[in-house]
Amino acid sequence: MSNVEMSMHSTSEMPTPAQSANDEEVVRRTVKYHPSIWGDHFIINSDENTDTYVWQREANELKETVRNMLAATAKLPQKLKLIDETQRLGIAYHFEAEIEEELAQIFNAYQKDNDGGDDDLQTTALQFRLLRQHGYNVLCGESYGCFT
Numbered sequence: 001m002s003n004v005e006m007s008m009h010s011t012s013e014m015p016t017p018a019q020s021a022n023d024e025e026v027v028r029r030t031v032k033y034h035p036s037i038w039g040d041h042f043i044i045n046s047d048e049n050t051d052t053y054v055w056q057r058e059a060n061e062l063k064e065t066v067r068n069m070l071a072a073t074a075k076l077p078q079k080l081k082l083i084d085e086t087q088r089l090g091i092a093y094h095f096e097a098e099i100e101e102e103l104a105q106i107f108n109a110y111q112k113d114n115d116g117g118d119d120d121l122q123t124t125a126l127q128f129r130l131l132r133q134h135g136y137n138v139l140c141g142e143s144y145g146c147f148t
Helices: 003-013 017-023 050-072 076-089 092-112 121-133 142-147
Strands: none
Touching (some): 050 092, 076 092, 092 121
16 A cells, blocks of 8 residues: 555544544533523514614714704814814714814914914914824914913
8 A cells, every 4th residue: 555545544544523422422411590580671683673773863963963063163263172072072083074174274274374363272272282183284383472
């Protein structure tokens, strides 16, 4: 016999796990668990999933409301606070395009009116932070000199 035939012959003689399990019968203990106090309430799934559709529709309506709020807010302090609050709530990823568009408009207005305007310190600091977080090159020295 050649080596190939020997190796094929020797592997076919080895018992497989299924064969060895059939040779020895495994005895397992049975356990009788007490019935759950919760019943089947949390196990049963409905086929219609009507709650999911209602929640998705309501979420889409709320997203549209926030988009309208971003577009309708004209005053800089309110617009910056709305952008900041959506980021802090962790829902800004739904409105990335709208936020980028608004921040681009704010940055363009900032470049035209580089004296800091008549905004208070909180609005100026929030504008500076949001623009920097989104990658706009905002200088921190001369343009905000009115607060020193």
